[in-house]
Structure formats: C-alpha cells, structure tokens
Amino acid sequence: MPLDPSTDVFEMQRPRLLRLAYRMLGSHSEAEDIVQEAWLRWHRSDREAVAEPAAWLTRIVSRLCLDAMKSARSRRETYPGTWLPEPLIEPADDELRADNITLTLMVALERLSPLERAAFLLHDVFNQPMDEVAATLQRSPAATRQLAARARAHVQIDRPRYEIAREDGEALVRAFFEACRLGDASALGSMLAADVALRSDGGGKVLAFPNAIHGADRLVRLYLGLARKLGPRMEFIGHAVIDGLPGFLSRTDGYLQTTAVEIVQGRITAIYITRNPDKLAGLISPALPGPPQAH
Numbered sequence: 001m002p003l004d005p006s007t008d009v010f011e012m013q014r015p016r017l018l019r020l021a022y023r024m025l026g027s028h029s030e031a032e033d034i035v036q037e038a039w040l041r042w043h044r045s046d047r048e049a050v051a052e053p054a055a056w057l058t059r060i061v062s063r064l065c066l067d068a069m070k071s072a073r074s075r076r077e078t079y080p081g082t083w084l085p086e087p088l089i090e091p092a093d094d095e096l097r098a099d100n101i102t103l104t105l106m107v108a109l110e111r112l113s114p115l116e117r118a119a120f121l122l123h124d125v126f127n128q129p130m131d132e133v134a135a136t137l138q139r140s141p142a143a144t145r146q147l148a149a150r151a152r153a154h155v156q157i158d159r160p161r162y163e164i165a166r167e168d169g170e171a172l173v174r175a176f177f178e179a180c181r182l183g184d185a186s187a188l189g190s191m192l193a194a195d196v197a198l199r200s201d202g203g204g205k206v207l208a209f210p211n212a213i214h215g216a217d218r219l220v221r222l223y224l225g226l227a228r229k230l231g232p233r234m235e236f237i238g239h240a241v242i243d244g245l246p247g248f249l250s251r252t253d254g255y256l257q258t259t260a261v262e263i264v265q266g267r268i269t270a271i272y273i274t275r276n277p278d279k280l281a282g283l284i285s286p287a288l289p290g291p292p293q294a295h
Contacts, residue, residue, distance in 0.1 A: 006047045010039055013054055016126075017061050023121050024065035025072060026085030026106060028282055034064045058128065059136045062118055066137075069114040076110075080204030082212065083110070084272055086279040087258040090241040101125060102244035103272055104262050107199070108155040119144050120151035164263050169246025170239045173261055176268065177248060181234045183227030185220050192216040193267035203276030206255055219271075245272070249283070256280050 014035060021031035038060045042053075050056045076083050085106045109117050115137055122128040122136065123144075134144040164172075172191065179187035194216050202208025213219060230252050237249040240258065247260035255275060262270035274280065 006042070009047075009053050010042050010057070013057050016054075017057060020058065020121065020126055021061055021065055022086075022088065023101060023106070023109075023125065024062070024117065025068060026110075027072075028086050028088075030068060030072070034061055034068060037064055055128075055132055058122070058126070059132075062122060062136045066114050066118055069117070073114070080202075081208055081210040082199050082201050084199060084201035084274050084279075085243070087247075087260065087274050087283070088243045089258075089283060090244070100244075102262070103242060103260050104245070104270055105155060106243060107272070111154050112151050115139070116147050116151040116154070119147035120155070123148050124152070164246065166241070166246075169241075169263060172263060172266075172268070173239065173246050173248050173259070174236070176261065177234075177236050177250065177259075180223045181227060181231045181236075183224045183231060185224055188220045188223055189216060191268050192219055193264065193269045196267075196269055196271065198222075198271040198273070200273035201276050201279065203278055205277055206275045208273070208275050242272075247272075256283070258283070 017035045017038060018031050021034040022028060025031055025034070038057055041060055042057060045056075047053075085103065087103075109120070112120065118137060119133055122133045123130055128136075130141055130144060130148075133148075134141040137144055137147070139147070175187065176191055178184070179191065195214065196216050196219060198209065198213045198219055200208040213222065233253050235251040237251060237256075240247050240249055242258055242260035245260040245262055247258060249256065249258055251257070256277070257273055257275040258280065260272045261268045
C-alpha cells in the first residue's frame with residue numbers, strides 16, 4: 001500500500017519536533033508523548049487546509065508543551081533534591097548540535113517561566129519569526145519580544161561559549177574520573193576551577209547530593225572521602241557527549257550514572273551527575289553491559 005503523503009510530511013518534521021519538546025520539558029519520555037499527541041491531532045486535522053505544516057506542527061507541539069510545563073513545575077517543587085534534565089547522549093555526528101544548547105543552558109532555562117522559555121527557544125534557538133512565536137503564545141509581538149528579552153537576560157545567553165575539541169574533552173574527563181577514583185587531591189585541584197559547582201540528581205531513589213556544592217576546596221574534600229569509601233567499586237564505562245558537554249558513563253556499586261562537565265579555559269567549572277534510574281533507563285543499549293542492579 002502506498003504511504004499517506006501526510007505521514008511523510010509529519011515524519012520529516014518529527015526529529016525537530018522531538019528536539020523542541022525535549023528542550024521545553026527536559027524529558028525524553030514526555031517529549032515523545034507530546035509528539036505522539038501532535039501526530040494524532042495532525043491525523044485528525046483537515047491537512048489540505050494547512051498551508052505550512054511545519055509551522056502548524058510547531059504551534060501544536062509548543063502549546064502542548066506549555067500545558068505540560070504547568071504540571072511539571074508543580075512536580076519539581078516537590079522533587080526530592082536537585083532536578084536535572086534527562087541526559088541526552090549524542091553520537092559524534094549528531095545533527096542535534098545545530099541547536100547549540102548545552103546541559104548548562106538547559107539548567108539555566110529552568111529559571112524561566114513557561115512563556116519565557118517558549119519564546120526564547122522558539123525564536124532564538126529554533127529560528128521562528130517573532131510574529132509566529134507571538135501567534136503560538138497567543139500574545140502580542142511586543143509582549144513576546146519582552147518575554148524573549150527577559151529570557152536572554154536570565155540565562156545570560158551573551159556569555160561566551162568555550163568550545164573544546166572532542167579528544168581534549170575525553171582526555172580531561174577520563175583524567176577526572178581517575179582522580180576521583182584514586183582520591184588524587186593534587187590532580188583534582190589542578191582540574192577544578194575555583195568556583196566550580198556540582199549538581200547531582202538521584203530522584204530520591206539513589207544517593208545523591210540534595211543541594212548544589214560550590215567551590216574547588218569543598219569538592220576536593222568530598223571526592224577524597226568518596227574515594228576512600230567507593231574508589232575500588234567505581235567503574236568507567238565509556239566517554240559520551242551529554243547535551244553538548246564532555247562526559248562519561250560509569251557505575252558505582254552497580255548503579256549507573258552519567259557525569260557531564262563544563263570546561264572553560266582548561267578547567268572544570270560545572271559538574272552534572274544524573275543517578276536517577278528513571279532518567280537513565282533509555283540509555284541502556286548494547287554498548288552498556290546490562291542494567292544497574294537493584295539493591
């Protein structure tokens with residue numbers, strides 16, 4: 001049977017719609033649900049009357065995300081400990097990098113209101129004309145420009161972005177893991193920026209630090225303590241690019257985690273550790289030797 005041309009139209013847009021929904025929500029599973037609902041609405045619509053399918057679908061997905069963000073914000077108010085977006089593991093040739101968003105920016109986006117986040121992502125990241133963004137948000141163009149401007153100010157989007165070669169990032173994160181495993185205070189001190197911050201997400205299901213930890217001295221002491229208790233049981237699984245940042249996958253006592261680091265001028269300025277098993281279930285693949293064991 002020949003394929004419905006409208007299905008081809010939707011499937012061409014699906015990767016972009018998934019990226020948009022993930023950037024809005026920080027959750028792969030929720031993004032997939034949103035895009036599936038958009039498909040159902042597309043299938044039920046009068047598709048012949050849709051002049052610009054890409055714009056129509058973007059509007060539907062954005063509005064569905066705005067509705068979902070209202071309940072997501074209330075859930076995060078009671079979330080145990082620090083909330084981090086689900087880690088996005090990227091292959092070396094991933095075209096997702098075209099949106100130029102890193103995990104650091106994803107965390108910063110959490111400070112925005114749903115409308116600010118939507119205005120910023122749609123206009124500044126996904127290059128939607130301001131008039132289309134205003135129509136999607138059901139606001140005037142002037143009000144939408146103010147939303148986007150406030151968003152830029154909050155996330156400090158004008159802060160310079162420091163690129164690091166993939167091989168250099170991999171070398172640094174492997175050295176960082178080894179220094180953590182061995183409790184090498186000198187090596188850790190040479191890699192961490194003075195104002196480094198660590199955030200970890202266990203979702204209340206596995207051990208994680210409930211609050212952000214700031215400062216190189218505090219982190220060196222923390223990692224020395226962890227090395228004494230857990231060093232021999234820390235296992236490096238492999239390198240990964242996690243939402244645009246160098247990182248790695250590892251296990252400690254059977255529990256899988258991802259660690260992403262922001263590197264500025266050769267020093268680690270931020271560390272993001274995700275241990276919540278609900279957020280890591282999608283990472284299990286033939287590249288990983290089995291799921292983490294329950295304890």
